[in-house]
Amino acid sequence: MQIQKQTTPVLLFNDECGVCRHIARWVYQSATGNVGEPSILLQPIGDDPEALRLLNPELDIWDAYATIHLLMPDGSMRLGGEAVAEVLRSLPNTRWFAWTFAIRMFGFRPFQTILNVGYTILADVRPIFGCESCGTPSVWLRPIGWMRRRVKALLGTRQHPSPHFTSFSGVKRRQPEVAADRAIAAK
Amino acid sequence: MTGETPAGLQETQRSRVSDDKIATVTGSTFTRLVLEGKGPIVVEFMSYGCAHCRVMEPVLQQVAGMVNATEKIFRVNNAVDQELVDSYEILGTPTLVMFLNGNEVARVEGPRPTVSSVLSIVTQAFQ
Numbered sequence: 001m002q003i004q005k006q007t008t009p010v011l012l013f014n015d016e017c018g019v020c021r022h023i024a025r026w027v028y029q030s031a032t033g034n035v036g037e038p039s040i041l042l043q044p045i046g047d048d049p050e051a052l053r054l055l056n057p058e059l060d061i062w063d064a065y066a067t068i069h070l071l072m073p074d075g076s077m078r079l080g081g082e083a084v085a086e087v088l089r090s091l092p093n094t095r096w097f098a099w100t101f102a103i104r105m106f107g108f109r110p111f112q113t114i115l116n117v118g119y120t121i122l123a124d125v126r127p128i129f130g131c132e133s134c135g136t137p138s139v140w141l142r143p144i145g146w147m148r149r150r151v152k153a154l155l156g157t158r159q160h161p162s163p164h165f166t167s168f169s170g171v172k173r174r175q176p177e178v179a180a181d182r183a184i185a186a187k
Numbered sequence: 188m189t190g191e192t193p194a195g196l197q198e199t200q201r202s203r204v205s206d207d208k209i210a211t212v213t214g215s216t217f218t219r220l221v222l223e224g225k226g227p228i229v230v231e232f233m234s235y236g237c238a239h240c241r242v243m244e245p246v247l248q249q250v251a252g253m254v255n256a257t258e259k260i261f262r263v264n265n266a267v268d269q270e271l272v273d274s275y276e277i278l279g280t281p282t283l284v285m286f287l288n289g290n291e292v293a294r295v296e297g298p299r300p301t302v303s304s305v306l307s308i309v310t311q312a313f314q
Contacts, residue, residue, distance in 0.1 A: 014236065016236040045235070045236070046235075047234070047235050047236070047264055047266035047267055048267070049235070061235045062235065062241050062244055065235060065236060065238075065241060066241065127238075
């Protein structure tokens with residue numbers, strides 16, 4: 001397996017998630033704003049675990065979808081809020097305040113902690129914006145998700161069927177004969 | 188800087204990569220491994236971008252380890268093998284399709300992600 005050497009951090013993003021795509025677009029625009037090499041490269045996670053392992057042999061595709069990953073040129077990985085802090089440190093237009101995330105007070109990094117909480121909330125909120133690959137919304141968000149679906153239904157907005165079953169879809173057992181009968185009946 | 192991957196997580200990732208008990212079948216290997224395969228075979232139609240598949244993955248790995256001697260479990264990546272998805276009329280992920288000597292005998296869509304539930308699904312289908 002040929003490991004790809006990189007000289008610039010690579011931010012992996014979930015290209016099935018609208019919120020993630022918006023953020024990735026903003027990072028891309030910020031990273032390439034100045035003339036010269038972009039300070040961060042962006043790559044969709046995609047569907048090929050082997051392709052991801054070429055970037056870093058310890059990178060697991062399931063983890064990549066669960067948490068934001070920033071692959072550093074030295075082979076290490078930043079995850080979650082730490083990845084966000086590193087991205088902000090690398091972007092020319094956010095560098096001026098991103099140094100605060102490294103400030104330590106009594107062995108504790110208050111600004112980094114706030115960022116971690118912010119990231120956790122954002123990651124939690126994504127499913128209610130229609131990201132089916134971001135998991136089931138947390139309990140505190142389910143009423144909001146339910147209201148959003150009701151409003152969409154009232155407004156007549158077309159809701160696309162989900163390509164993914166969720167824990168709440170309920171188990172459906174199908175015998176192949178039944179499926180074949182249905183197909184014949186449909187014709 | 189403390190942003191590097193925690194050692195525990197790295198260990199988990201490494202073990203996950205190396206201990207994959209479920210082989211991936213593609214359109215080119217499906218006939219040989221599944222349709223021409225002998226005995227009970229379970230195929231999980233899944234997608235890496237599916238949150239429920241993510242929850243199912245460790246459960247299915249555990250079940251694969253438990254039924255290793257009697258049944259084989261494979262996965263099909265829906266995003267890559269769209270032809271298989273269409274030909275088996277897969278409506279969503281995860282879907283478990285059970286084959287016995289190359290013939291589909293049952294399928295379950297969106298199974299509950301617990302070891303006992305999945306184990307009973309993959310064993311009862313062949314009884």
